[in-house]
Amino acid sequence: MTAIRLSVYRYQPDRDAESRPAASDAKPFMQTFEVEAPPGMMLREALLAIKAQDETFAFRHSCGEGVCGSDGVNLNGTNCLACITPIAELNQPIQVRPLPGRPVIRDLVVDMTQFYEQYRAVEPYLIRKDPLPEQEIRQSPEDRDKLDGLYECILCGCCSTACPSFWWNPDKFHGPAALLQSWRFLADSRDQATEERLDALEGPYKLFRCHSIMNCVEVCPKGLNPTRAIGKIKELMLEQSV
Amino acid sequence: MSRRASGLKAWLVQRISAVYLALFGLYLALYFAFAPPQDHAQLAAWAGSPWVALGLLVFIPLLLAHAWVGIRDVLIDYVKPLGLRVGLLALFALMFLASGLWALQALILVQVG
Known part of the structure; x- marks a missing residue:
C-alpha cells in the first residue's frame, strides 16, 4: 500500500463567523492529509479516510457506486463523482474542492x-x-x-x-x-x-x-x-x- | 427585437451570418494574399466591380449583425448592472451603426467616383 497526499478545501462559514465576530475573518483554506491507498481506491474512500482522521470534515455521499449522484466534487480542477473516480494515477497532492460556482455550506458541501x-x-x-x-x-x-x-x-x-x-x-x-x-x-x-x-x-x-x-x-x-x-x-x- | 424573439432569432442570425462571413472572408483572405491590389486605383476598381460590390454590400450588414449578437451575448453574460449594460449596448449599437454607414458611404463613393 502506498500513501497518497490529498489537499482538501476547508470552509465553515457558520462556525467561523460565530467564533470570530467579523464574518470577513472566515476564510476558506486548503488542508493536506495523507491516507493509505490500496490498489483501485476511489476518491470517495480517500475522503472517508480523511473523515476518519478529522471528523469535522464534511462531504456528501451515499450509494458509493455512481447511482445516487450525491458526491460530485471538483478534483484537480475537473468535476467528477468521487465514488467512481480512481485516484492512483492522479498528480499529487490531489486537490479536492467543492463544485464550482455554488455557495459553500461547509467544506465540500454546496448549496444546490x-x-x-x-x-x-x-x-x-x-x-x-x-x-x-x-x-x-x-x-x-x-x-x-x-x-x-x-x-x-x-x-x-x-x-x-x-x-x-x-x-x-x-x-x-x-x-x-x-x-x-x-x-x-x-x-x-x-x-x-x-x-x-x-x-x-x-x-x-x-x-x-x-x-x-x-x-x-x-x-x-x-x-x-x-x-x-x-x-x-x-x-x-x-x-x-x- | 422583441423579448420573445430575442433567443431563437438572435441565434439564427448568428448562424446564418457566420456561413456567409466564412465564405466571403475566405475569398477576401485569398484575394489579399495572392492578388493584392498594388495601388488605390486598383483597390477602387476591385471594390467597384459589380460582383465584389454586391458581395461587400451583403458582407457589411451581416458582419455587423453577427458582431451585434456576439457583443450582446458577452454583455448579457458578464455585465450585470442594468445601467452599465444598457449604456454599453447603446455604445456598441451606435458604433456599429456608424461603421455600417461609413462603409456604405465608401462603397457609394467608389461607385460614383
Missing part, C-alpha cells in the same frame, strides 16, 4: 438550490392533454430508443456547475442538466406539451445562454451529452417556427 430550481422549471414529467388511458400509454421501441442518453441522468450537478454560462446566470439560465431533461420530455412520444415547453424556453436566457462550450460533455460521469440535447431543442424550435 438554484440547480434544483432550474430542474423544476423545465417541468420534468410527462404532460398529457388526452384523457389518460385505462392502462399504460403505449410507446413503440423506436420512440423509446429516442430517450436513451437522456433518461440516465442522475442529477449530480457536475455538468451545470462546470458550465461558465451557469456560473454567470444561475438564476436565469437553466443549465445543461435541466436542459437535458427538457429535451428528454420534448423527445418523448407520449408527452403532449411540446409547444408550451418550447415557448417557455424562448428569450435570451433560459436556453440561449448555452454557447456550446461543452464542459458539460467533458465532465458528465454518465457519459451523456447535454450540448447535443440543447442543439436538438434549438433544431425543434426552428422547425416549429419557420
Whole structure:
C-alpha cells in the first residue's frame, strides 16, 4: 500500500463567523492529509479516510457506486463523482474542492438550490392533454430508443456547475442538466406539451445562454451529452417556427 | 427585437451570418494574399466591380449583425448592472451603426467616383 497526499478545501462559514465576530475573518483554506491507498481506491474512500482522521470534515455521499449522484466534487480542477473516480494515477497532492460556482455550506458541501430550481422549471414529467388511458400509454421501441442518453441522468450537478454560462446566470439560465431533461420530455412520444415547453424556453436566457462550450460533455460521469440535447431543442424550435 | 424573439432569432442570425462571413472572408483572405491590389486605383476598381460590390454590400450588414449578437451575448453574460449594460449596448449599437454607414458611404463613393 502506498500513501497518497490529498489537499482538501476547508470552509465553515457558520462556525467561523460565530467564533470570530467579523464574518470577513472566515476564510476558506486548503488542508493536506495523507491516507493509505490500496490498489483501485476511489476518491470517495480517500475522503472517508480523511473523515476518519478529522471528523469535522464534511462531504456528501451515499450509494458509493455512481447511482445516487450525491458526491460530485471538483478534483484537480475537473468535476467528477468521487465514488467512481480512481485516484492512483492522479498528480499529487490531489486537490479536492467543492463544485464550482455554488455557495459553500461547509467544506465540500454546496448549496444546490438554484440547480434544483432550474430542474423544476423545465417541468420534468410527462404532460398529457388526452384523457389518460385505462392502462399504460403505449410507446413503440423506436420512440423509446429516442430517450436513451437522456433518461440516465442522475442529477449530480457536475455538468451545470462546470458550465461558465451557469456560473454567470444561475438564476436565469437553466443549465445543461435541466436542459437535458427538457429535451428528454420534448423527445418523448407520449408527452403532449411540446409547444408550451418550447415557448417557455424562448428569450435570451433560459436556453440561449448555452454557447456550446461543452464542459458539460467533458465532465458528465454518465457519459451523456447535454450540448447535443440543447442543439436538438434549438433544431425543434426552428422547425416549429419557420 | 422583441423579448420573445430575442433567443431563437438572435441565434439564427448568428448562424446564418457566420456561413456567409466564412465564405466571403475566405475569398477576401485569398484575394489579399495572392492578388493584392498594388495601388488605390486598383483597390477602387476591385471594390467597384459589380460582383465584389454586391458581395461587400451583403458582407457589411451581416458582419455587423453577427458582431451585434456576439457583443450582446458577452454583455448579457458578464455585465450585470442594468445601467452599465444598457449604456454599453447603446455604445456598441451606435458604433456599429456608424461603421455600417461609413462603409456604405465608401462603397457609394467608389461607385460614383
